[in-house]
Amino acid sequence: MSMAPSVVSAGFDVEKIREDFPVLKQTIHGKPLVYLDSAATAQKPFAVIEAIRKFHEVDCANIHRGVHELSQRSTAAYEETRVKAKRFLNARSKNEIVFVRGATEGINLVASTWGRKNVKEGDEIVISALEHHSNIVPWQMLCEEKSAKLRVIPMNDRGELILEEYEKLLGPRTRMVAFGHVSNALGTVNPARQIIEMAHRAGALALVDGAQAAPHMKIDVQALDADFYTFSGHKVFGPTGIGVLYGRTKLLLAMPPYQGGGDMIRTVTFEKTTYNDVPYKFEAGTPNIAGGIGLGAALDYVTHLGLDRIAAYEHELLAYGTEALSQIPGLRMIGTARDKAAVLSFVIDGIHPHDIGTVLDRMGIAVRTGHHCAQPVMDWFHIPATTRASLAFYNTRAELDALAEGLRRVKEVFG
Amino acid sequence: MVDDLYQETILDHSKRPRNHHGMEDANRRADGYNPLCGDRLKLYLKVENDIVQDASFEGAGCAISTASASLMTESLKGKTRQEALQLIDKFHNLLTTETPASRDLGKLVVFCGVRDYPARVKCATLAWHTLKSALNGTGEVTSTE
Numbered sequence: 347m348s349m350a351p352s353v354v355s356a357g358f359d360v361e362k363i364r365e366d367f368p369v370l371k372q373t374i375h376g377k378p379l380v381y382l383d384s385a386a387t388a389q390k391p392f393a394v395i396e397a398i399r400k401f402h403e404v405d406c407a408n409i410h411r412g413v414h415e416l417s418q419r420s421t422a423a424y425e426e427t428r429v430k431a432k433r434f435l436n437a438r439s440k441n442e443i444v445f446v447r448g449a450t451e452g453i454n455l456v457a458s459t460w461g462r463k464n465v466k467e468g469d470e471i472v473i474s475a476l477e478h479h480s481n482i483v484p485w486q487m488l489c490e491e492k493s494a495k496l497r498v499i500p501m502n503d504r505g506e507l508i509l510e511e512y513e514k515l516l517g518p519r520t521r522m523v524a525f526g527h528v529s530n531a532l533g534t535v536n537p538a539r540q541i542i543e544m545a546h547r548a549g550a551l552a553l554v555d556g557a558q559a560a561p562h563m564k565i566d567v568q569a570l571d572a573d574f575y576t577f578s579g580h581k582v583f584g585p586t587g588i589g590v591l592y593g594r595t596k597l598l599l600a601m602p603p604y605q606g607g608g609d610m611i612r613t614v615t616f617e618k619t620t621y622n623d624v625p626y627k628f629e630a631g632t633p634n635i636a637g638g639i640g641l642g643a644a645l646d647y648v649t650h651l652g653l654d655r656i657a658a659y660e661h662e663l664l665a666y667g668t669e670a671l672s673q674i675p676g677l678r679m680i681g682t683a684r685d686k687a688a689v690l691s692f693v694i695d696g697i698h699p700h701d702i703g704t705v706l707d708r709m710g711i712a713v714r715t716g717h718h719c720a721q722p723v724m725d726w727f728h729i730p731a732t733t734r735a736s737l738a739f740y741n742t743r744a745e746l747d748a749l750a751e752g753l754r755r756v757k758e759v760f761g
Numbered sequence: 762m763v764d765d766l767y768q769e770t771i772l773d774h775s776k777r778p779r780n781h782h783g784m785e786d787a788n789r790r791a792d793g794y795n796p797l798c799g800d801r802l803k804l805y806l807k808v809e810n811d812i813v814q815d816a817s818f819e820g821a822g823c824a825i826s827t828a829s830a831s832l833m834t835e836s837l838k839g840k841t842r843q844e845a846l847q848l849i850d851k852f853h854n855l856l857t858t859e860t861p862a863s864r865d866l867g868k869l870v871v872f873c874g875v876r877d878y879p880a881r882v883k884c885a886t887l888a889w890h891t892l893k894s895a896l897n898g899t900g901e902v903t904s905t906e
Contacts, residue, residue, distance in 0.1 A: 697824075698798070698800075698821075698822060698823030698824060699798070699823075700798050700823040700825075700881065700884060701767075701823045701824045701825070704763065704766065704878060704880075704881060705763050705767075708763045715798070716797065716798055716799070717798075717799055721799075724799065730798065730799030730800065730801075731798055731799050759763065759767060759772070760772070760775075760776075760824060
C-alpha cells in the first residue's frame with residue numbers, strides 16, 4: 347500500500363502545515379483528533395483567526411461612507427477581499443464579486459433575481475442528479491412560482507453524470523443549467539467546462555456551485571466560461587457566514603436587486619429609489635465584515651500554499667485512502683467516478699453509518715454520517731445514508747490508516 | 762470504549778431483532794421516520810380488551826434504533842394501553858434526565874448510556890414515538906423531528 351510521494355507533491359510539508367491549524371492539536375476522548383469532515387466545514391489557520399481578531403481588536407467600524415480612520419481601515423480590509431476573490435476565481439473585474447453568506451445564498455440570489463426576471467411559464471431549468479439540496483430547492487421554488495420545469499441530468503453507477511442524456515435535456519426552453527463542480531456526497535468532479543459549453547450552445551446560462559471545488563482546485567471562471575460561480579468561505583478555511591457569488595458583469599447589471607436596504611441604494615425618496623452599482627446593489631445592510639476580512643486571509647493562505655500543489659497532494663491522499671479502505675471486507679465505496687476529489691463515501695454491509703460514526707468518534711475520528719443534504723443521491727443508490735470521510739491538505743496518510751483501523755474496530759463491535 | 766452505549770443486550774437485539782416481521786391481523790399500526798438518518802420503521806400492534814396481545818416491527822435502522830424497537834416490542838406484550846403509554850414516558854425520562862431509572866423499565870435500562878450521546882437519542886426514541894401514534898391511533902407517519 348505504500349506509494350512513493352510523487353514529484354508534484356514533494357516538498358509539501360504537511361506536518362508544518364498542521365502547525366498552522368490550532369484545532370488539530372487536541373485529543374478527543376483521549377485520542378488525537380483525526381478530522382475527516384472538511385467537506386462540511388474546513389478548519390481555520392492562525393492567519394484567519396488572527397485577521398478576525400485584529401479586526402475586532404484594532405480596526406472595528408462599519409464600512410463604506412465613514413470618514414473616520416477606523417471606518418476607512420475596515421472598508422479597505424473588507425474591499426481588499428473582493429480583489430482577492432477576483433484573483434482567486436480569475437474574474438475580469440472585482441465588481442463581478444458579490445459577497446453572500448455562502449454558496450446557498452449565492453444560488454438563492456441568482457434564482458430569485460435573475461430567475462424571477464427571466465424564467466417564464468414552460469421554461470426549463472436543468473440541474474443534476476448529484477446536487478446538494480442547496481442547488482435543488484431554490485430552483486424547485488422558482489419553477490413552482492413560474493410554472494417552469496425542473497429537469498435532472500442522470501448519473502451512472504460510478505456517480506458520473508451522463509452527458510449524452512444531458513444533451514437530450516437541452517432545448518430552446520432551457521434557461522439555466524445549474525450544477526455542482528464537485529459533488530459533496532460522492533466527490534465526483536464534473537466536467538464543468540464541457541457542461542457549460544453545452545448549455546451555452548443551447549442558449550442557456552450556467553451556474554456552478556463551487557462549494558466543494560474551491561478548497562481543492564484552481565478555479566478559473568474565464569476558462570470555464572461560467573456565467574455564475576459561487577462558493578462558501580468556511581469550506582475554504584475561512585469563517586462561516588461569508589461566501590462569494592461571481593456573476594458576469596452584463597448579467598449582474600441586468601438583474602434586479604436582491605434585498606432592499608442600506609448600502610444597496612444610490613438615492614432614496616419616498617417616491618423612488620435608485621440603486622447602487624454592481625455588486626453593491628446586491629449587498630443590502632451591514633455585511634459580515636469580520637467574515638469578509640477572515641475570508642481574505644483564508645484566500646491568501648490557500649493561494650500561498652498553491653492550489654495546484656494542494657490538488658496534487660490531495661490526489662495522492664485520496665488514492666491512498668481509497669486503497670486502504672478497499673482492504674476492509676464488506677466495505678463498498680459509494681461514488682467511484684474516474685475524476686474525484688477529496689471524498690471517501692462508503693457503506694459497510696449490515697452496519698448503519700450512525701453506528702460507524704459513533705464508534706469512530708470515540709477513537710477521535712470525525713466523519714460525517716447521513717444523507718449529506720443529498721437525499722436524491724442516496725435514493726439513487728438505494729441507501730439511506732453513507733459514512734463520509736472528507737479530506738483537506740492538512741490530512742495525512744497516518745490519519746487514513748487510523749480511519750481504516752477504526753473501521754476494523756467497528757467491524758469487531760458489530761460483526 | 763463504546764461499551765457504555767453498545768451494551769451486550771443492545772448488540773444482541775440489533776443483530777438478532779425480536780418480533781421483526783409484519784403482522785397481518787394487527788389492529789393498530791404506525792410508521793415512524795427519522796429524517797436525520799433516513800431510518801423508517803413500521804410498527805404493528807394487536808390490542809384486545811385494552812391489552813397489547815402482540816407487537817412487531819419492520820424496517821432497518823442503526824443498532825440503537827433496531828435494538829430499541831426490538832426490546833420495546835418485547836416489553837409491550839401483556840401491558841394495558843395505559844401502562845404502555847406510561848412506559849413511553851419512563852423510557853423518555855431514562856434517555857433525557859438524570860432521575861433514577863424506573864423499575865418498570867426492566868431490560869430497557871440498557872439504554873441509559875444513550876443519554877451521554879445526545880446525537881443518538883433520536884435513534885433510541887424513534888420506535889417509541891411511533892408507538893405513541895399507534896396507541897393514539899393517529900396513523901400518520903411519525904417523525905422524530
